[in-house]
Amino acid sequence: MDTQTFRDTLAQFVTGVTVVISGTGSSHQGMTVNSFTSVSLVPPLILFCADNRAATLRAVKQSHRFTVSILCEEQEDLSRRFAELGPQGDLFAQIRTAPATKGIPYLIDSLGYLDCAVHNIIPAGDHHIVVGHVERLGRLNHGYPLIYFRHQYYRPVTSPPG
């Protein structure tokens, strides 16, 4: 199986888009993530998969905490920023955030956020599966989601139920 066929086949699966942020003190890293999913209701667990090279994964391993912000359709620019800017860029310039536990920011204009402690980190090939225990969460806005499909962004054509 060649890598391109693998990627193209997986790209047939539509997802939302999230931004995962972690770090300690005033040093934070963030990355765009579409591998986010729920795992368990009791206890409340979620997961995402992070490339072994991701600076955000290093931050998660250090701080044992992270936030997940679920992006709305107006936040394509933020998705691009957190996917492309890299750890040296000024990721948080002119972005509206609020601090969760230990001061890790989340994006307040997103649809909702989860504030997580690391439950488990499992190596899996060239990624790590990060399982988070959700300690706080909230719905923030009533907008529509940002959609990712076949390597492109979409906005909902019909309005989802409120």
Ligand SMILES: Cc1cc2nc3c(=O)[nH]c(=O)nc-3n(C[C@H](O)[C@H](O)[C@H](O)COP(=O)(O)O)c2cc1C
């Ligand atoms: C829509 C979208 C979804 C992404 N999902 C993931 C993901 O689930 N896991 C991952 O490791 N990288 C994902 N990426 C790529 C990372 O966002 C990108 O590699 C980022 O630069 C890593 O940042 P960091 O090294 O500063 O932590 C995604 C990129 C895009 C555009």
